[in-house]
Amino acid sequence: xxxxxxxxxxxxxxxxxxxxxxxxxxxxxxxxxxxxxxxxxxxxxxxxxxxxxxxxxxxxxxxxxxxxxxxxxxxxxxxxxxxxxxxxxxxxxxxxxxxxxxxxxxxxxxxxxxxxxxxxxxxxxxxxxxxxxxxxxxxxxxxxxxxxxxxxxxxxxxxxxxxxxxxxxxxxxxxxxxxxxxxxxxxxxxxxxxxxxxxxxxxxxxxxxxxxxxxxxxxxxxxxxxxxxxxxxxxxxxxxxxxxxxxxxxxxxxxxxxxxxxxxxxxxxxxxxxxxxxxxxxxxxxxxxxxxxxxxxxxxxxxxxxxxxxxxxxxxxxxxxx
Numbered sequence: 370x371x372x373x374x375x376x377x378x379x380x381x382x383x384x385x386x387x388x389x390x391x392x393x394x395x396x397x398x399x400x401x402x403x404x405x406x407x408x409x410x411x412x413x414x415x416x417x418x419x420x421x422x423x424x425x426x427x428x429x430x431x432x433x434x435x436x437x438x439x440x441x442x443x444x445x446x447x448x449x450x451x452x453x454x455x456x457x458x459x460x461x462x463x464x465x466x467x468x469x470x471x472x473x474x475x476x477x478x479x480x481x482x483x484x485x486x487x488x489x490x491x492x493x494x495x496x497x498x499x500x501x502x503x504x505x506x507x508x509x510x511x512x513x514x515x516x517x518x519x520x521x522x523x524x525x526x527x528x529x530x531x532x533x534x535x536x537x538x539x540x541x542x543x544x545x546x547x548x549x550x551x552x553x554x555x556x557x558x559x560x561x562x563x564x565x566x567x568x569x570x571x572x573x574x575x576x577x578x579x580x581x582x583x584x585x586x587x588x589x590x591x592x593x594x595x596x597x598x599x600x601x602x603x604x605x606x607x608x609x610x611x612x613x614x615x616x617x618x619x620x621x622x623x624x625x626x627x628x629x630x631x632x633x634x635x636x637x638x639x640x641x642x643x644x645x646x647x648x649x650x651x652x653x654x655x656x657x658x659x660x661x662x663x664x665x666x667x668x669x670x671x672x673x674x675x676x677x678x679x680x681x682x683x684x685x686x687x688x689x690x691x
Contacts, residue, residue, distance in 0.1 A: 391608055394634040394670070403674035406689060407456045407538065407648055408449035408682040409659055410473065413440025414504060414514075415680050421656060426479040428503040434513055436683060439501050441471045442521040443531055450535055453686025456676070458538040461525050463548045468492040469525035469555070472500070475542060479503050481518075488543075495522050525555070529563065536566040538618075544572025553582035568618050568646065587646060589618040598629075605630035608639065615643040620678070622654035623668065633670040640675075648676035663688060 414431040421427065438445040446457050461469040470492055477483040477490075481498040501518025505511065528537070541552060552575065556564060568587035569579055576590035597614035604611065608631075619640065621629075626649060629636050640647050651665065652658035660666055661681040666688065669677070679685045 392606055392631045392635055394631065403676075404689070405455045405646070405648075405676040406453055406682060406686060407458055407676050407678050408446075408452075408454035409458045409657055409678055409680045410440035410460065411442065411445030411454075411457050412436065412438045412448045412452065412682055413445055413680070414438075415661065418652075418656060418658060426503070428480045429505055429509070431504055431506050433506045437514075437517075439504075439514060439518050439521060441473055441523075442500065442518070443523050443528065444521070446528065446532065449682045450532070452682045453690050454682045456536040456538055457532075458540060458678075459525075459528065460540045460542050461552075462487045462542055463545075463551060464492045464495065465489055466491040466493075467551070469552065470495045471523045471525055471528055473542070492524055496520055496524075498522060529559070533563060534566065537568075539567060539569045541569060541571030541575050544574050546574040546578055549575025549578030550582070553579050556583060556586065570618060570620065585616065587616060587618045587644070589620060593617060594619070601630065605639075608635075610639050610643050610645075614640065614645055617645050619645060619647045620654065621647060621649055623649050623651060624653070633673055633675070637673075637675040646676055648678050649673075650678040660685060 414428075414434060416427040416431045436448070438448050441459055446459070449457050459471050460473045461471055462475065464470050465488065470487065472487055472495065474480055475487055477485055477487055477498065480500055480503045482502045483498050487495065497520065499516060499519045500522050501514030501516070502512070504514045506513065525539070541548060552569070556567070564583075564586070568589075570576065570589040573590045573592045576588045576593060579586055579588050580593075593613065597611055597617065597619075600611040601614055626632055626636075631639060637647055649660075649669070650658055651660060651668070657678065657680070659678045659680040660669070661679055662684060666685065677685065
């Protein structure tokens with residue numbers, strides 16, 4: 370009986386040692402190049418995060434401007450890439466005449482002089498608006514970008530034509546299955562090399578369509594995250610990466626990422642080996658909080674080689690350029 374107990378304890382000890390060695394990053398740094406810097410909405414005006422909800426007018430609570438760029442515009446994307454962004458994230462809405470407008474809000478009154486639902490307008494109507502109209506840093510006393518954003522709302526096609534080889538993360542701002550089919554049809558018209566630099570995230574329904582229509586396209590939704598991460602939590606200690614986590618996209622809040630098997634270096638390497646990109650955000654992931662100051666970067670694991678989400682690529686890019 371004693372011998373059997375020793376055998377069981379030894380087996381358990383070997384298993385625990387295997388799990389530790391197979392997932393520990395203490396004595397291991399990533400062999401990957403990087404990190405990848407993702408500029409959220411290009412380079413835009415940031416805002417106070419306290420108390421925000423899905424209905425908050427964030428243009429009415431911006432910080433005192435430190436640069437002249439407005440989010441989701443071609444100038445903001447040019448500035449982001451120039452500052453060191455590897456990838457730019459942008460938001461799209463389907464227009465009522467069959468295009469995709471690059472704009473964040475589902476309504477127009479927060480950032481422009483118009484009113485109504487963004488997707489209920491034509492592209493020409495949207496592109497005539499002033500996307501800097503509603504920004505204020507002093508509770509409406511002054512509007513520093515009013516008049517400067519006229520005609521700056523681009524279409525998705527205009528963005529991808531202007532940047533034929535740069536990488537983009539497209540945020541489809543709906544949970545509309547039909548919008549997924551329309552986006553898939555458009556993406557299928559792109560050259561293979563152009564498509565290879567794109568990934569998409571959004572609602573479960575349009576992302577499910579994109580998975581079916583373009584299986585080689587990296588995508589993410591709440592469902593894809595659950596489908597991939599739940600099995601990984603169960604078996605990831607072995608080093609196995611479930612099929613649902615292959616050739617996809619992960620946007621992970623830093624507080625939760627710490628609990629994944631192999632975090633940080635082994636996890637990032639496992640995902641890279643199956644063509645899955647990993648991006649880290651601050652906070653709980655609901656409001657796309659980024660690593661926006663040099664001090665924020667101190668929260669990252671040493672020698673981190675995954676993707677870093679930032680709203681201030683002008684501050685973060687130069688750090689890694691050095």
